[in-house]
Amino acid sequence: xxxxxxxxxxIMSLRQxxxxxxxxxxxxxxxxxxxxxxxxxxIVEKHNGNIPTSYKKLISFPGVGPKxxxxxxxxxxxQDDVGIVVDTHVHRISxxxxxxxxxxSPEETRLELEKWVPAGRWTQFSLDVVGFGQCTRQSxxxxxxxxxxxxxxxxxxxAQEIVSLIKSS
Numbered sequence: 001x002x003x004x005x006x007x008x009x010x011i012m013s014l015r016q017x018x019x020x021x022x023x024x025x026x027x028x029x030x031x032x033x034x035x036x037x038x039x040x041x042x043i044v045e046k047h048n049g050n051i052p053t054s055y056k057k058l059i060s061f062p063g064v065g066p067k068x069x070x071x072x073x074x075x076x077x078x079q080d081d082v083g084i085v086v087d088t089h090v091h092r093i094s095x096x097x098x099x100x101x102x103x104x105s106p107e108e109t110r111l112e113l114e115k116w117v118p119a120g121r122w123t124q125f126s127l128d129v130v131g132f133g134q135c136t137r138q139s140x141x142x143x144x145x146x147x148x149x150x151x152x153x154x155x156x157x158x159a160q161e162i163v164s165l166i167k168s169s
Contacts, residue, residue, distance in 0.1 A: 011037070035063030055073050078123075
């Protein structure tokens with residue numbers, strides 16, 4: 001089996017079980033493997049092996065939702081005005097800190113965040129909040145966060161308030 005397939009032709013040469021094995025560390029790995037093969041086939045057959053750069057085209061692929069389409073546009077294609085990437089971490093943190101008004105889904109959260117985070121800063125905002133949200137799921141995140149964030153008394157107080165809010169969610 002190919003350890004790390006390079007390019008669409010190598011992916012297309014893999015059997016379903018081989019793609020599943022590569023995706024096994026992910027949730028829903030069988031569905032993701034199936035979608036990877038479907039998307040790869042479409043990219044090769046309809047786009048000459050080139051990944052489309054538009055949100056509208058990306059969202060049309062099986063298994064590609066707003067989060068992945070926005071991630072591709074912002075990070076892979078440097079389009080900082082397409083949309084904020086909202087995963088479960090950003091959704092949780094945004095609700096917890098009151099940045100949004102009790103949104104029910106990541107997509108609702110994205111729409112609310114885009115009203116007040118300036119376009120042009122969406123990529124960095126996404127990367128920062130996703131990273132922070134992932135940190136909060138690690139057992140020692142509080143100590144790490146407090147060390148990184150707080151330099152003085154007022155910053156320490158704010159950092160402790162943020163920790164308190166997140167722990168209670």
